[in-house]
Amino acid sequence: MPSHVPTQDHTPDPLQRERDHLSSSRAALRAMREDVEALDISDVTGNWVNAKILAGEIEVRIKALADLAHTPLFFGRLDYGHAPGSELAEGAQGESFYIGRRHVHDAEGDPMVIDWRAPVSQPFYRASRAEPMDVTLRRRFGYTGGDLTAYEDEHLSDPAEADTTSRLLQSEIERPRVGPMRDIVATIQPEQDEIVRAGVAGTVCVQGAPGTGKTAVGLHRVAYLLYAHRERLARTGTLVIGPNASFLQYIEQVLPALGELQVKQATVDDLVAHVPLRGTDSAATAMIKGDARMAEVLRRAVRSGIRMPTEPVMVVRGSRRWRVPAYELEEIVRELAERDIRYGAAHDALPQRIAHAVLVQMERAGEAPDDRVQDAVARNSAVKAAVKACWPPVDPAKLVLRLLSDPEFLAASADGLLDADEQKLLLWEKPARGLASAKWSPADAVLIDEARDLVQRTASLGHVVLDEAQDLSPMQYRAVGRRCSTGSATVLGDIAQGTTPWATGSWAEALRHLGKPDARVEELTRGFRVPREVIAYASRLLPEIAPDLAPATSVREAGGDFAVRAVAPESRDHAVVAACREALRHEGSIGLIAAEPRIPALGAALTEAGLPYLPPGAETSATARLTLVPATLAKGLEYDYVVLDEPAAIVASEPDPRTGLRRLYVSLTRAVSGLTVLHSSPLPPSLTP
Numbered sequence: 001m002p003s004h005v006p007t008q009d010h011t012p013d014p015l016q017r018e019r020d021h022l023s024s025s026r027a028a029l030r031a032m033r034e035d036v037e038a039l040d041i042s043d044v045t046g047n048w049v050n051a052k053i054l055a056g057e058i059e060v061r062i063k064a065l066a067d068l069a070h071t072p073l074f075f076g077r078l079d080y081g082h083a084p085g086s087e088l089a090e091g092a093q094g095e096s097f098y099i100g101r102r103h104v105h106d107a108e109g110d111p112m113v114i115d116w117r118a119p120v121s122q123p124f125y126r127a128s129r130a131e132p133m134d135v136t137l138r139r140r141f142g143y144t145g146g147d148l149t150a151y152e153d154e155h156l157s158d159p160a161e162a163d164t165t166s167r168l169l170q171s172e173i174e175r176p177r178v179g180p181m182r183d184i185v186a187t188i189q190p191e192q193d194e195i196v197r198a199g200v201a202g203t204v205c206v207q208g209a210p211g212t213g214k215t216a217v218g219l220h221r222v223a224y225l226l227y228a229h230r231e232r233l234a235r236t237g238t239l240v241i242g243p244n245a246s247f248l249q250y251i252e253q254v255l256p257a258l259g260e261l262q263v264k265q266a267t268v269d270d271l272v273a274h275v276p277l278r279g280t281d282s283a284a285t286a287m288i289k290g291d292a293r294m295a296e297v298l299r300r301a302v303r304s305g306i307r308m309p310t311e312p313v314m315v316v317r318g319s320r321r322w323r324v325p326a327y328e329l330e331e332i333v334r335e336l337a338e339r340d341i342r343y344g345a346a347h348d349a350l351p352q353r354i355a356h357a358v359l360v361q362m363e364r365a366g367e368a369p370d371d372r373v374q375d376a377v378a379r380n381s382a383v384k385a386a387v388k389a390c391w392p393p394v395d396p397a398k399l400v401l402r403l404l405s406d407p408e409f410l411a412a413s414a415d416g417l418l419d420a421d422e423q424k425l426l427l428w429e430k431p432a433r434g435l436a437s438a439k440w441s442p443a444d445a446v447l448i449d450e451a452r453d454l455v456q457r458t459a460s461l462g463h464v465v466l467d468e469a470q471d472l473s474p475m476q477y478r479a480v481g482r483r484c485s486t487g488s489a490t491v492l493g494d495i496a497q498g499t500t501p502w503a504t505g506s507w508a509e510a511l512r513h514l515g516k517p518d519a520r521v522e523e524l525t526r527g528f529r530v531p532r533e534v535i536a537y538a539s540r541l542l543p544e545i546a547p548d549l550a551p552a553t554s555v556r557e558a559g560g561d562f563a564v565r566a567v568a569p570e571s572r573d574h575a576v577v578a579a580c581r582e583a584l585r586h587e588g589s590i591g592l593i594a595a596e597p598r599i600p601a602l603g604a605a606l607t608e609a610g611l612p613y614l615p616p617g618a619e620t621s622a623t624a625r626l627t628l629v630p631a632t633l634a635k636g637l638e639y640d641y642v643v644l645d646e647p648a649a650i651v652a653s654e655p656d657p658r659t660g661l662r663r664l665y666v667s668l669t670r671a672v673s674g675l676t677v678l679h680s681s682p683l684p685p686s687l688t689p
């Protein structure tokens with residue numbers, strides 16, 4: 001347990017004084033909640049819709065304030081040399097601020113606790129001896145079961161005080177992991193804070209080795225942006241994209257714990273779920289479907305139905321006939337085709353343009369038609385027929401279905417872009433007869449999404465966090481990019497953990513496909529998860545899987561338990577069960593990670609041994625601590641103790657050796673306190689002792 005160090009506070013019992021502040025803050029929070037609960041909105045809401053919206057907002061606020069009651073209200077204190085904002089004049093009064101998850105004020109409206117995201121809180125994360133930022137004292141608080149039990153002080157402007165490692169930070173990092181991911185708001189590090197507080201206008205891309213806090217930083221960044229730009233982002237929306245449902249379950253508590261209940265979460269597949277998925281692709285086919293050249297193939301296919309009119313349009317109104325000659329129609333169509341507008345928008349504009357040409361004639365003939373006449377002409381059957389002939393409506397799914405079923409249509413759209421072999425890979429072996437029978441794959445859904453966007457612009461959100469971004473195909477980056485085309489993004493990933501055949505080779509390329517080529521790329525290298533010995537072992541794979549990346553360091557002081565054991569094939573399952581039992585003697589969560597094909601046998605062995613286990617994503621608890629994790633779902637997750645079954649099988653389950661070794665790298669870097677590797681087949685050469 002962290003101890004408190006001597007301080008310059010001259011009150012008789014400084015710890016008691018801090019506890020008193022905690023009690024007053026709790027009382028103030030209670031009063032804030034009671035105020036909200038007592039609000040009578042019957043007078044201020046004009047109608048029931050307003051009343052409902054307001055009541056909903058009040059409910060969210062009450063919930064947020066209630067949740068806050070279960071967490072320490074503040075975790076830090078800053079004493080400024082001068083009141084922030086005041087001139088640095090001699091004699092100006094200093095001020096103290098308590099930093100917590102959210103703002104708490106007393107009955108007079110004076111702050112008792114300041115939100116960690118407020119500008120005044122920033123020096124808590126950034127101030128240093130080199131740059132004290134006018135902070136004379138930075139105090140970190142330690143809690144035991146909700147009680148304030150310790151604190152640590154740094155006097156940043158005292159040259160005599162030596163730098164020490166924060167015990168509170170260390171104990172936070174070493175704390176056993178049970179349950180879902182937690183926030184790191186009390187211990188965000190300076191290099192992480194730079195990313196968290198980067199401006200909303202710019203996109204930031206973070207390359208970081210396993211456990212360097214990428215996910216944590218991305219989630220705190222959303223919370224920060226919602227605080228700093230609440231109105232704008234409430235209107236435009238924010239979204240966190242993760243690799244799969246179990247990962248999203250693992251991270252889903254972090255933002256609510258920070259008071260943010262409105263952030264949506266999705267996988268890339270969820271974003272493009274326009275059709276039911278019943279098919280799969282070979283790696284080679286999926287590669288082509290995910291290739292950026294498909295964007296141009298689709299653009300051509302969408303526009304392939306545009307025809308220049310050869311016949312005039314004859315509109316009959318009453319006893320008069322109005323004729324728009326073919327050359328004039330052609331001019332209208334050509335002009336629309338050359339303009340940078342969506343296909344669907346042009347389709348909707350065309351009848352109005354033709355009607356306008358008719359109206360001009362009517363005016364010339366001395367009539368005075370109004371807007372209603374123009375609308376009526378636009379709806380005239382002759383105009384409709386002309387539009388259908390030269391600018392036919394496009395159904396995005398039907399269009400993709402035709403591309404994947406009709407070799408001639410594909411050849412015409414892909415001419416000069418895809419060679420004959422590539423086109424062959426795209427074509428379904430058994431062409432689908434219709435939308436209902438099509439066996440769409442995940443990559444097909446992305447193509448449909450692109451086609452939809454060509455027809456009608458996709459709405460953009462205000463900010464998107466894209467986690468595990470290295471795994472996306474160029475077409476998937478485009479799908480995400482159009483959802484933040486007028487907003488910004490936080491892109492998080494690790495090239496060494498790319499485990500799809502189309503995983504990106506460079507962030508510059510990925511950001512180009514995302515439509516954010518000017519994004520700032522940052523690197524995080526200090527690891528908070530993996531023990532030193534374990535990260536060193538896993539990093540032996542780097543020269544083969546990502547030669548340009550430097551290995552991560554580990555800030556964990558505990559060496560961690562680490563063992564690699566060779567076992568006879570016939571006793572392997574037994575040894576794995578024994579290793580799990582051994583791990584369960586420790587506190588915290590246990591993950592048994594294995595190649596997908598090994599999962600049924602290991603599940604049976606655990607059951608036979610009477611060891612209950614959870615599927616990945618299910619919440620671990622003090623009584624259910626063991627999770628059986630297929631290596632394919634381990635990404636982004638962490639467990640205190642990991643038992644890793646048969647590395648060779650994990651490598652062999654992937655389509656190529658590089659992807660296999662990357663999958664193994666991901667699996668080796670999930671452990672917080674200990675890793676036991678069990679194998680009966682030879683290890684990959686770089687991991688052989």
Ligand SMILES: Nc1ncnc2c1ncn2[C@@H]1O[C@H](COP(=O)(O)OP(=O)(O)OP(=O)(O)O)[C@@H](O)[C@H]1O
Binds near residue numbers: 211213214
């Ligand atoms: N500043 C910090 N203080 C305390 N804990 C931290 C800090 N930064 C990260 N951590 C912890 O380190 C662990 C790893 O963080 P996170 O999952 O965000 O890393 P990551 O870079 O996304 O890892 P991966 O690449 O494996 O997905 C988490 O338990 C997180 O809470």
